[in-house]
Amino acid sequence: MAVANEKATKKLLAEANSEHIQAQNLANSNLRNAEVLHAMGMLPGIMGRWSKRHHEFLSKQSQASDRAGALTNTSKVLRLLFQSLILGLGALLVLRGEMTPGMMIAGSILMGRALAPIDQMIGGWKGFVSARGAYERLNDLLTQIPSEERKMSLPAPQGVVALEGVAAAPPGARMATIRGINFSVSKGEHVGIIGPSAAGKSTLARVLLGIWPSQVGDVRLDGGVITQYNRDEIGPYIGYLPQDIELFDGTISENIARFGTIDPQKWSTPPRKQACTK
Structure with a gap:
């Protein structure tokens, strides 16, 4: 379920992050030139341009959240289903005299304890994927623009x-x-x-x-x-x-x-x- 969650949301989240960055850069650029935009009556057009990018970001973010929510809720339903099944199996074994009621309750508790970390891992998978994506972007940036190594000092230039x-x-x-x-x-x-x-x-x-x-x-x-x-x-x-x-x-x-x-x-x-x- 965690792997399916990542595959279903990875592309949408990447596109949403790209749209968000572009919208943020556009907003910062507009703020630096606010006086020009106001004086030349360009605010409606610029605001419409930013709004389009921002809505694209919200739409893709919403789609990714819907998919992730559906898969997360499916995992919770499966966990409750497994707990119900083990209770049913325990009740059947108690009626047959193959185990005591206390063993049935203990088995249910153990099943809940065993499935809870898996459920939490699926819920926290989104944060892990976001951190991994940020690391990959930073690593690509540092690879493309490596730090400058100290070179041998050259004489002061004369201007040729x-x-x-x-x-x-x-x-x-x-x-x-x-x-x-x-x-x-x-x-x-x-x-x-x-x-x-x-x-x-x-x-x-x-x-x-x-x-x-x-x-x-x-x-x-x-x-x-x-x-x-x-x-x-x-x-x-x-x-x-x-x-x-x-x-x-x-x-x-x-x-x-x-x-x-x-x-x-x-x-x-x-x-x-x-x-x-x-």
Whole structure:
């Protein structure tokens, strides 16, 4: 009964969890942009979109609960049936004089004690399956994104960037968004990359920073591959302003110092001396 319970509800619970996660992500995204949604009158459409996902989650959750409830109640009915049968068998044996009434009652008690843990196991099987599914999801995530190993420290960069036949795509995508990128930027040069929406500018920026790995080719900083630098060592030399920005929890000084040691002398620019002419 426990195995049948899992097989009957596993697919529905997985789909319900997926719908719940998507609905939760949509709600969080909407909350971050609440002012835009309100100003542009998009609330009814967005609420309808979220409501559809949420109802899908509730529907599948309800179906899974109904199936699990039916199987759980079936197990309870079987337990009561077995207890009734053993009482009937005990009564028959007592009438035949093959056992005493006390033995009949003792047999009924033993049967109830033996079946109760099995009944509880079936009732608690759902929690076990949920815990196992969460462990599998975490294990898959940690396998796909392993922890970074500490690499050999490289010299401080001077600012010479070179891309050698780079092709890259967002994580999980097979089709490359950018292909055959070759260019170099010397120290002190300022380069602007322009193009239409979805041309691959953001992908190129993330590949330049080493946030996304390249499928083909290398991104080099002073001749070293960007991914071979330790992030805490290369980070202070990089300035990055993404499309969606926000201050992290802390003071302005802590954000500017990247939550390291706050040294006003280090992060401030001394005033320039101006020559006085008469």
